[in-house]
Amino acid sequence: MFCEKHGDVKDRIFVIELDSLQREEKPAAFHDLLGYPFWLKNEHNKIRKLGFPEPQKTDSEYFNRLIDLASDVAQALSNFKPEIATKTETFIPKATIYVAPVNDALYDQRANLVSELRQFQIAVLPKKNALTADTASELDKCSHFVQLLSADRAMGIPQQQLAIAEKAGKPVMQWRDTQLNITADSINPEHKQLLEHKTVIAAALPDFIRMVRETVLPEKKPVIDSGMSQGKNMIFVHAGQEDYHHAQRITDFLFTKGYGFTLPQYEGTPERIRKTIERGFQFCSILLILQQRTPAEAVEDQLAEAQLHAQKCEPKFDILLCRDPTAEALGFIPPNTKLFNCNSNFHEHCLEQFLQQVEA
Known part of the structure; x- marks a missing residue:
């Protein structure tokens, strides 16, 4: 009934995921909507709900995702009710980069990257952690392509994203955790090649974020005689x-x-x-x-x-x-x-x- 009343449900429905579901397992109306995964997959490939049975002060993943949800709901309400929107500071980006959408294991890392870059007036596309219909057109608006990688092949999507960026001629910066064992037999051979790609930087995430910022917005050199x-x-x-x-x-x-x-x-x-x-x-x-x-x-x-x-x-x-x-x-x-x-x-x-x- 809700979908019938509102032809466009984008930014009107917020899907809270308490378990891992494939796209085809969800109602058709939810297929293209952003999900908020309140779960993690542990080292034994088991699903663990965040904040269950009760959220604890140390549950940083739970609260990070709760803050993202609250922020997006508030923004949606502001869009539909402009007369009650609170006055916010205008964000004028100095640069715009493409940060590839990631799987659930890297959700928090991407959120941290986007948040810190925004503080330096670097805008990110896509704005939400979701694949869009036309990656190439979004890349056209961006100066750089940034990608976070884990051991999960994610059905080859990271390779496809990189191929589109290279075809567009965008400078590429890729990251993986220094603790990731890329020689593990469990890693898909094709994905292992991606993890060993010449543009992949194995570093602490804060160091990588700084590298991205300094690469996208390099400091101007002083003028000297x-x-x-x-x-x-x-x-x-x-x-x-x-x-x-x-x-x-x-x-x-x-x-x-x-x-x-x-x-x-x-x-x-x-x-x-x-x-x-x-x-x-x-x-x-x-x-x-x-x-x-x-x-x-x-x-x-x-x-x-x-x-x-x-x-x-x-x-x-x-x-x-x-x-x-x-x-x-x-x-x-x-x-x-x-x-x-x-x-x-x-x-x-x-x-x-x-x-x-x-x-x-």
Whole structure:
């Protein structure tokens, strides 16, 4: 009767899920509605209701989802009754990114990501954790594609989401928990490849959120007299997206010391990204590669490409590799590569040592 009275039930019906149900098990009117899962699946694949039999103060998952529900209900009421809506601060985003909808195991992580990014005026599509009919059209409105991954293959949906983002030419940032054992036999082989993808960052979630924020809204570099760089070396600071914030800070420091620099750019089309990397190899007299969180495979590819360019250039540029001791071990380092073990922040003391080697 309710559905007959209201032709469009979107934002009028709120489905509270106390158990796991497949789409076809729900009434047809609920198929395309957002569900609020008040349950979790434990390590034995058993369903555990949140807040059962009574919510406890420590039931953070229960209260997080209750807050989401209350917020969405309040927003719906505000939309239908604008005359009683409370005055709220206008949200004007500085950027909009696509955060792929996730399965129930990652519900809280996505909610935390969206909430923290909003504080820095970064809007997220889709607004709700639900698949939409046209992912490609939503991606067109976004600068970046962000995806959270777990061991659950989710019927191949994460692979499909990534394929759409790559086809659209969007910069990709993917996350998985550092505690996730990606070698487990229980993980689908195709999904295991996704978990080992070159853009997947294994990190604590707060660190990943910071990386997303700094990548989407990079800090503007101070304007410094360009005359300082005359007569000095041109340094190509090469880093994967995982360590890009370190590279930006290092180039600020180098420029104050009178050095020219070039950085790869990870925004724009693949052709644009490739052009900035080629330009770095073309004009540098010194290549500095950074590795803290960047996967070994990506760094090895950077070193191999650098070796090929160095052999073609006259005079050849020096290759220096600055690594955090905790970084993933490398299986390929070309000859005559100078290796520096640096701390995780690549602070100025380490850079001073680097410059001493350069100027020796």
